[in-house]
Each structure stands twice: as structure tokens, then as C-alpha cells.
Amino acid sequence: MRTITLERINENILKHSKSADAAIRTSSTSKRKKKSRTRAPGEVQALNEISVARWQKAVRAGKISRLGDRKLYYDYSE
Secondary structure (H helix, E strand, O other), rough: OOOOOOOHHHHHHHHHHHHHHHHHHOOOOOOOOOOOOOOOOOHHHHHHHHHHHHHHHHHHOOOOEEEOOOOOEEEOOO
């Protein structure tokens, strides 16, 4: 069985790291691809209604407090 020392592994990594990085850069795209689909109009409306209802429920429960002119605090604890 072949044995390799940790020092030899580190040398090998340092020796080939530039070429490996270059190969990764050339094979990958410059920007990350966004994986999403366009929401249907009905789905958008349903999600908006759910969000508004949750916000109004939190307001009624007193979980939202104003910290300043433009800052609000939403207490997420149950």
C-alpha cells in the first residue's frame, strides 16, 4: 500500500492550486444563475393578502412597536 506524508500532500496542493483555480474560473459562469419562476398573478395576489393579514394580526396583538419615525420593531416571539 502506498503511503503519502502530509507534507507531500501540501506540496502537491500548492503546486497545482493555480491551475485548478484557473480551470474553475474558466468553466464557471461569471454570475450565479437565479433559479426562480415568474409567479402567476393569482399567486401574487394570494401571497399579498396573506402578508397583509399577518401584519394586521400582529398590529392587533400589539407585537409591532414604533422605535422612531422610520423604525418599527416586530416581536416574533409567540
